[in-house]
Amino acid sequence: DTGVSQDPRHKITKRGQNVTFRCDPISEHNRLYWYRQTLGQGPEFLTYFQNEAQLEKSRLLSNRFSAERPKGSFSTLEIQRTEQGDSAMYLCASSPQGLAGPNTGELFFGEGSRLTVL
Amino acid sequence: AQTVTQSQPEMSVQEAETVTLSCTYDTSESDYYLFWYKQPPSRQMILVIRQEAYKQQNATENRFSVNFQKAAKSFSLKISDSQLGDAAMYFCAYRRGGGGTSYGKLTFGQGTILTVHP
Numbered sequence: 001d002t003g004v005s006q007d008p009r010h011k012i013t014k015r016g017q018n019v020t021f022r023c024d025p026i027s028e029h030n031r032l033y034w035y036r037q038t039l040g041q042g043p044e045f046l047t048y049f050q051n052e053a054q055l056e057k058s059r060l061l062s063n064r065f066s067a068e069r070p071k072g073s074f075s076t077l078e079i080q081r082t083e084q085g086d087s088a089m090y091l092c093a094s095s096p097q098g099l100a101g102p103n104t105g106e107l108f109f110g111e112g113s114r115l116t117v118l
Numbered sequence: 119a120q121t122v123t124q125s126q127p128e129m130s131v132q133e134a135e136t137v138t139l140s141c142t143y144d145t146s147e148s149d150y151y152l153f154w155y156k157q158p159p160s161r162q163m164i165l166v167i168r169q170e171a172y173k174q175q176n177a178t179e180n181r182f183s184v185n186f187q188k189a190a191k192s193f194s195l196k197i198s199d200s201q202l203g204d205a206a207m208y209f210c211a212y213r214r215g216g217g218g219t220s221y222g223k224l225t226f227g228q229g230t231i232l233t234v235h236p
Contacts, residue, residue: 043224048223
């Protein structure tokens with residue numbers, strides 16, 4: 001298994017355009033998370049899926065943002081009508097189900113998708 | 119709301135020496151987990167070490183150890199015998215205890231850039 005993969009790695013777009021990012025989690029992980037990281041800051045939680053169900057969304061996720069995880073496998077994060085403030089690294093992470101044992105709380109991150117809005 | 123503070127934006131260490139990164143957090147919860155994640159340049163974030171709040175014993179992982187002071191809400195990371203490969207951004211992170219959606223919802227600090235000099 002190659003870990004969590006994200007595509008594209010870099011995206012430059014003009015303000016007002018729509019962009020979509022894809023995340024492929026580790027295959028046996030049923031939990032998937034999206035985080036946003038701006039320059040010089042720590043990641044901020046955006047949303048979380050367990051299988052195909054989106055169980056929580058942060059208030060950071062405005063109505064221009066939508067995330068899906070059809071069939072509980074890969075996930076997409078779409079940003080509509082991008083704004084310059086959306087420029088950030090969008091990180092995807094996955095984890096196996098289960099609260100006990102060595103995997104407690106450990107997230108496996110992808111390399112991120114960097115968005116630049118001009 | 120929980121907050122995590124890393125007061126050292128940058129730290130440097132000589133190869134083979136020891137360095138300590140600081141982290142403080144604020145929470146009213148009694149059940150929680152603390153983590154240190156490492157983010158090398160242009161690479162994915164990986165877990166370095168975790169600490170369960172109910173455990174009094176400080177966690178250790180090879181050259182990495184923590185000093186967990188629950189009353190002071192302090193959680194520092196000590197890296198012994200520093201290596202060039204330790205150079206990265208280090209994030210302290212907090213997670214509430216219990217299950218459900220809190221499982222992967224981490225609150226990160228701002229990060230500390232660690233430079234290792236040969």
